[in-house]
Amino acid sequence: MRPDIEGFLKAERTRQAEALEQTTLQLSLDRRQFLKVSGLAAGGLFVGVSLPNTSIADTKATVFNPNAFIHLQENGDVLIYCGRCEMGQGISTALPSVVADEMEADWSFVRVEQAEGDQDKFGSQATGGSASIRTMYEPMRKAGASAKDMLIAAAAKVWNTSSDNCYAKQHFVYHKGNDNKLSYGELAPIAASMEVPEAPTLKAATDFNYVGKALPRHDVGMVISGKRTYGVDVKVPGMQYAAIVHCPVMGGTLRSLDKTEALKVPGVTAVVEIAPLKVPFGSLGGVAVVADNSWTAQQGVSKLKIEWDRGEHGSYDTDAYMGELIKNVEKPAEKIAERGDVENAFKNAAKTVSATYTEGHLVHAPMEPNASVVAVHDNHCEVWASTQSPDDIQSVLSGFLGMDKKQIKVNVMICGGAFGRKFKCDYVQEAAAISKAVGTPIQLTWTREEDTKTGYYHSNSAQHIKASLDENNNVTGWLHRIAFPSINTLFDPSVQFAPANAVSEIESHPFGVTNLRSESGLAPAHTRIGWYRAVYAIFWGLGFGVFADELAETAGVDTVTMLNRLYDANKNPEQAELVARSKAVLALAAEKSGFGKALPEGEGLGIAVHYSFQTYVAMAVHVRMKGDDFEVVRVDNAVDCGQVLNKDGAAAQQEGAVAMGISLSKYCEVTFKDGAVVNGNFDDYPVMRITDMPEVRTHFIESDAAPTGLGEPGMAPFAPALVNAIYQASGKRYRSLPIQPLRT
Amino acid sequence: MSENPSINTPTKKITINDREYDIDVPENMPLLWFLRDRLELTGTKFGCGKALCGACTVHVDGEATRSCVIPVGALAGRSITTIEGLSDSDEHPLQKAWLEVGVPQCGYCQAGQIMNAASLLKRNTSPSEQEIETAMQGNICRCGTYQRIKKAISVAADELAKEVS
Ligand code: FES
Ligand code: FES
Numbered sequence: 001m002r003p004d005i006e007g008f009l010k011a012e013r014t015r016q017a018e019a020l021e022q023t024t025l026q027l028s029l030d031r032r033q034f035l036k037v038s039g040l041a042a043g044g045l046f047v048g049v050s051l052p053n054t055s056i057a058d059t060k061a062t063v064f065n066p067n068a069f070i071h072l073q074e075n076g077d078v079l080i081y082c083g084r085c086e087m088g089q090g091i092s093t094a095l096p097s098v099v100a101d102e103m104e105a106d107w108s109f110v111r112v113e114q115a116e117g118d119q120d121k122f123g124s125q126a127t128g129g130s131a132s133i134r135t136m137y138e139p140m141r142k143a144g145a146s147a148k149d150m151l152i153a154a155a156a157k158v159w160n161t162s163s164d165n166c167y168a169k170q171h172f173v174y175h176k177g178n179d180n181k182l183s184y185g186e187l188a189p190i191a192a193s194m195e196v197p198e199a200p201t202l203k204a205a206t207d208f209n210y211v212g213k214a215l216p217r218h219d220v221g222m223v224i225s226g227k228r229t230y231g232v233d234v235k236v237p238g239m240q241y242a243a244i245v246h247c248p249v250m251g252g253t254l255r256s257l258d259k260t261e262a263l264k265v266p267g268v269t270a271v272v273e274i275a276p277l278k279v280p281f282g283s284l285g286g287v288a289v290v291a292d293n294s295w296t297a298q299q300g301v302s303k304l305k306i307e308w309d310r311g312e313h314g315s316y317d318t319d320a321y322m323g324e325l326i327k328n329v330e331k332p333a334e335k336i337a338e339r340g341d342v343e344n345a346f347k348n349a350a351k352t353v354s355a356t357y358t359e360g361h362l363v364h365a366p367m368e369p370n371a372s373v374v375a376v377h378d379n380h381c382e383v384w385a386s387t388q389s390p391d392d393i394q395s396v397l398s399g400f401l402g403m404d405k406k407q408i409k410v411n412v413m414i415c416g417g418a419f420g421r422k423f424k425c426d427y428v429q430e431a432a433a434i435s436k437a438v439g440t441p442i443q444l445t446w447t448r449e450e451d452t453k454t455g456y457y458h459s460n461s462a463q464h465i466k467a468s469l470d471e472n473n474n475v476t477g478w479l480h481r482i483a484f485p486s487i488n489t490l491f492d493p494s495v496q497f498a499p500a501n502a503v504s505e506i507e508s509h510p511f512g513v514t515n516l517r518s519e520s521g522l523a524p525a526h527t528r529i530g531w532y533r534a535v536y537a538i539f540w541g542l543g544f545g546v547f548a549d550e551l552a553e554t555a556g557v558d559t560v561t562m563l564n565r566l567y568d569a570n571k572n573p574e575q576a577e578l579v580a581r582s583k584a585v586l587a588l589a590a591e592k593s594g595f596g597k598a599l600p601e602g603e604g605l606g607i608a609v610h611y612s613f614q615t616y617v618a619m620a621v622h623v624r625m626k627g628d629d630f631e632v633v634r635v636d637n638a639v640d641c642g643q644v645l646n647k648d649g650a651a652a653q654q655e656g657a658v659a660m661g662i663s664l665s666k667y668c669e670v671t672f673k674d675g676a677v678v679n680g681n682f683d684d685y686p687v688m689r690i691t692d693m694p695e696v697r698t699h700f701i702e703s704d705a706a707p708t709g710l711g712e713p714g715m716a717p718f719a720p721a722l723v724n725a726i727y728q729a730s731g732k733r734y735r736s737l738p739i740q741p742l743r744t
Numbered sequence: 745m746s747e748n749p750s751i752n753t754p755t756k757k758i759t760i761n762d763r764e765y766d767i768d769v770p771e772n773m774p775l776l777w778f779l780r781d782r783l784e785l786t787g788t789k790f791g792c793g794k795a796l797c798g799a800c801t802v803h804v805d806g807e808a809t810r811s812c813v814i815p816v817g818a819l820a821g822r823s824i825t826t827i828e829g830l831s832d833s834d835e836h837p838l839q840k841a842w843l844e845v846g847v848p849q850c851g852y853c854q855a856g857q858i859m860n861a862a863s864l865l866k867r868n869t870s871p872s873e874q875e876i877e878t879a880m881q882g883n884i885c886r887c888g889t890y891q892r893i894k895k896a897i898s899v900a901a902d903e904l905a906k907e908v909s
Contacts (some may be wrong), residue, residue: 088850088887216846223851224839226787226827230852233786241781266770293769294790295777367791367799367852367886416789416852417886448792648846652889656849659888682796682884690880693890 064188066147066196068121069099069140076171076185078105081115083122084132085388086219087366087415087422088656089711090649091132093217095140097210098645102144102203103151105184106171107210112218117390117410125412126389128423128531130613130709133645137707145200147191154190155182170209205643205704214648219414231386231413232371232445239373239441240269242434243297245304246286246454247276248676250527251311254285258305262289265303267296272437274430280490281396281424284454284528288434294445314675316526318360318460321672325462326356328521329481336500337507340515345477349468353554357465357543358736360669362458362532363679365687368416369451370427374434375441380407381432382441386415388423396429401436419660420531424456452685453677456530457670459484461539462521465547467513473555475566478513480506483521484539485529496524505540510578510611511548512570527672533660534715537612542737545608545720549727559607559724560590581640582609584701585618588638592699593620599729603633606724610716614708616640616701619658621721622694625729629740632662632694632722637714639698642705650710651698657714658696663687665719666739684742756820760785761829771817776800778816779826787827787855791884798883801856802826808863810882827855830862837907838862841900849887857883861897869908870901 064072071079080099082092096112099105115122123139148168155173156163165176171184205212222228247254259271268291276285289300346352372385381401383393390410398405415422431444446454461484468477486498497520506518532538552562563586567579586609590596595605602625609618622634635658644650667686671678679685719737727733756767760783769782774793779785779802791799793812800812803825830836838858848854857880864871864879871879876897885893 088848088852090849214846216843217848219851220843220846220848221834223848223854224827224842224858225830225834226785226855228851229786230789232790233780235784235786293773293777293781295773295781296770298793365886367797367850367884368789369791415850417850419886445790448794448797652846652849652892655891656888659890660886681792681794683794687884687886688888689882689884690890690893691877693888693894696891 064147064150064192066150066191067143069143070103070147072147072184072188072191074185074188076109076183078103078110078184080110080112081122082112083115083125084136085125085127085390085412085415086114087127087388087418089653090217090646091127092219093215094133094645094649095136096218097215098137098140099144101208101210102141103147104168104170105144107215109171114412114414117394117412119391124391126391126423128388128420130615130711130713133707133709134614137645141202142200145202146197149197149200150191150194151184151187153194154187157190157194158182211645212643212647215646217649228414230368230371230416231373231384232368232416234373234384234413234443236373236375236384236441239443240290240292240438241294241297242288242290242431242442242444243294243301244274244286244288244430244444244446244450245301245306246284246450247308248453249308249310249316250284250313252285252314252675253309253311254287255307255309257287261303261305262300265291265296265300267291267293268300270438271300271304272434274433277400277429279396279399281392281426281429282400283426283430283433286430288430288444290434290438290442294443298447310675313526316672316675318672321526322358322360322460322462325460325483325521325523326358328483328523329462329464330356333481333483333519333521334497336503336518336520338517339507342477342479342515342517345468345515346466349476350471351469351554352466353469353550354464354466355547355550355735356462357539357546358462359460359539359542360671360738360741361460361527362664362668363452363455363670363685364419364421364532365452365685366415366417366419366421369446369448370422371443371445372428372431373441373443374428374431376401376432376435379403380409382409382411383428384411384413385425385428386413386418386422387425387428388415388418388420389425392423393425393428396425397432400429400432419533420535421456424530448682449680452670452679452681455670456490456528458532458538459486459529459536463539463543465543467547467551469551469555473557474569475511475513475551477515478511479517479519480543481519481521482506482539482543483523485523485525487529487531489525489529493525496522498523502536505536509544510570510575510582511544511566512568512572512579513566526675534612534712537610537712537716538664538719541608541610541612541716542719542723545610545717546723546735548608549606549720549724558596560586560595563609578611581616582611585609585616585638585640588699588701589618589620589636592638592697593622593634593636595620602729604725604727604729606721606726606728608717608720608724610713612713612716615710615713617713617717619717619721621718621725623722623725623729625726630726630729632692634695634697635718636697636699638701639710640701640703641710641713642703642707644700645707647700650700653710654698654714655696658718659688659693661715661718661722662692665722665737666692667742669738669741686742756817758816758819758821759823761824761826767816767820769816772815775802775811775814775816775819775824779811785826785828789852789855791853791856797853798860799853799856801859801883803859803863806863806866808860827859830858836862837900837903838865838896841896841903844899845892845896847889847892847896849889853883853885853887857885857893861893861900864897865901865904869904871897
């Protein structure tokens with residue numbers, strides 16, 4: 001250590017020891033209260049960026065802890081917390097790399113940890129809607145930049161100069177006037193007493209070290225050695241293992257249970273009835289078996305003799321239901337929005353085109369089934385869960401256990417895939433119910449079958465589109481009816497029609513059609529409906545994307561020409577950017593894929609564009625027919641997500657969207673008979689395998705617009721581009737997905 | 745753990761990552777759960793329990809095997825390698841290639857993928873794309889990392905070829 005800072009350090013340590021005492025005192029106050037007392041806004045200023053610089057989270061006096069996200073040690077090591085949940089999308093690299101970049105930290109000194117559930121401290125942690133990058137980019141920049149400003153101020157203090165005479169680079173602060181430099185580690189204790197800047201200095205885009213580059217994921221090393229710990233892997237002392245079987249029908253109840261045989265299985269210690277918890281994300285109800293290992297618990301479950309009363313949804317049959325949905329969109333339905341005069345446009349049409357598109361229920365099927373460990377104690381509860389929303393766990397458990405949210409500690413584990421499923425914490429609440437009943441920590445792991453049969457399913461849907469064209473093949477009218485059980489039904493079972501805000505996509509779509517009407521058809525829910533990666537964009541993408549191709553055919557032009565014609569017809573100035581950016585990704589995908597070039601017999605190139613979650617994606621899908629089957633040869637996708645934070649991670653999301661797109665277009669459909677799900681495992685709910693994987697090439701639009709997320713936007717344009725490609729290759733138009741449904 | 749039904753016969757042994765263990769669980773317990781819940785070697789994952797997804801792949805005497813369907817009792821005297829024991833400090837060519845290519849997304853399927861690929865490279869040091877696909881089709885990745893898996897296996901094969909020559 002340099003002698004010139006020895007004195008500072010000594011004084012600092014005394015000051016920090018005092019501060020620590022103060023903090024300990026303050027901690028006995030309610031946290032919000034404390035923040036108010038110290039005159040610093042908690043909720044108002046975003047995500048703890050404004051937290052006091054005395055360390056609350058970490059009691060080590062030598063740590064520089066300018067805000068909830070950054071902990072700098074005296075040896076230079078930086079711990080950066082990721083507040084958002086990791087499920088494979090790479091957020092725990094993306095956000096901390098932004099912090100590190102603005103902080104001018106050397107990434108090799110950075111360790112990333114997942115923050116526990118604490119929204120007061122870390123801001124919203126609910127991870128979905130491709131929103132993490134969109135909403136957290138600026139706050140993370142500020143968190144990093146304020147640390148850097150404070151480190152610079154600390155160096156300035158040591159050198160007795162002004163901050164303007166200093167600059168930070170890769171873990172050091174340098175003096176501009178001489179060759180003095182101080183390391184971040186050395187500066188840490190001094191920086192801790194600097195004022196948190198109100199408006200930290202953000203970097204110019206050209207100065208970024210990590211943002212916009214292909215920074216490797218921080219956790220790959222742990223993954224390849226089997227050391228990354230998921231919810232399913234957590235072990236705590238005294239823990240027992242549980243397996244569960246659920247009531248097969250939403251709203252059904254347990255009629256009789258004979259647990260004699262289950263209790264005879266050596267190693268089984270208890271059978272616990274789980275009552276349905278009638279709150280969103282509460283258990284559907286079931287019976288759990290507790291044992292000294294998961295497999296024995298599963299054996300126990302197989303020995304249960306259970307009779308269920310299936311209740312009011314006991315006759316749900318997806319084939320019959322789809323017939324109803326189709327009927328409901330092929331006749332007038334509830335009007336949602338209208339502009340111009342559609343009837344008149346149809347009357348004066350040179351041609352009209354219409355088509356009906358349908359898709360079935362999907363289940364998320366992440367590779368890690370639902371799993372968590374919960375330890376319920378008298379006055380508190382600790383949870384280790386693969387989750388997308390720790391706050392929802394705290395809410396649901398606080399209601400269920402009669403505890404304050406603060407008494408529920410949630411350790412956020414990486415999800416082994418989630419895709420929207422692990423937003424809903426029914427599996428955690430069940431583990432809590434079992435732990436409460438047996439008095440030990442419980443690890444509850446669902447079997448694959450339970451995961452498939454007790455989901456929150458992507459809505460099945462039918463949509464009917466009719467359009468009119470004039471003699472110049474301009475689209476003059478557009479009627480769009482859709483029927484699907486909406487996610488609103490999860491919160492209000494009386495909902496019978498997808499509400500206006502779930503159908504607004506039709507009127508806000510960037511296609512420029514003067515006369516347009518949207519309608520919502522009758523579609524009550526008979527099972528739990530939930531967010532699935534890309535949510536409704538899946539069927540909007542299909543409807544708009546395939547219908548544009550059908551319009552192109554009617555008009556005798558290629559699809560790119562028709563799409564451009566539709567965009568160019570949009571004269572709404574408020575949608576000018578939407579139109580321009582949609583056209584740009586379309587042009588890029590067309591160019592990169594060689595759209596328009598002649599293809600060999602039996603091959604086709606389909607294209608589609610979709611804007612969702614504030615990101616623009618165009619996909620060009622090249623297929624080759626193999627008899628009735630087909631092979632996707634290559635996908636060129638063009639992306640405008642504003643500024644790209646991590647090129648490699650972004651490309652990975654697009655590859656993943658293509659893979660999931662192939663699964664849902666070709667194979668996936670959850671079917672119900674007599675109220676219950678028919679599918680169970682990957683034999684009767686097949687998903688795509690490596691043999692189906694095409695070459696995926698991702699092309700980014702160079703942009704300095706605010707960055708937007710990519711977890712979902714790649715999903716919507718794939719299926720329509722595929723359907724269009726198959727049509728071109730074979731003349732067969734698949735308006736109903738999946739293309740190869742498995743009928744059991 | 746449950747009482748061993750074969751309590752009067754000498755305890756059977758199994759070697760896992762070069763260490764010998766007593767099979768002190770019911771012999772029909774699948775190896776997967778012996779690894780995960782008894783030995784707390786959780787790198788080997790549970791995905792389907794029915795030999796459909798490959799998440800649980802380990803090596804039995806060097807060969808890729810789905811641990812979710814093979815009873816541990818049937819493996820007495822055999823030698824098992826799990827992801828934790830594939831190499832001493834993650835320097836297996838596949839692990840290095842996985843890092844280089846940046847394969848994992850959620851990572852949950854990856855131990856199974858790597859173990860299966862390691863078995864493939866043992867049989868065939870320079871597999872074609874077709875051979876890679878055929879060998880790897882039992883391993884599901886819901887995140888869709890297949891393109892990178894293929895690439896990483898090729899990178900590792902090239903590396904192996906260099907080591908040999
Ligand atoms: S868990 Fe063994 S193959 Fe899926
Ligand atoms: S990386 Fe998530 S399942 Fe393969």
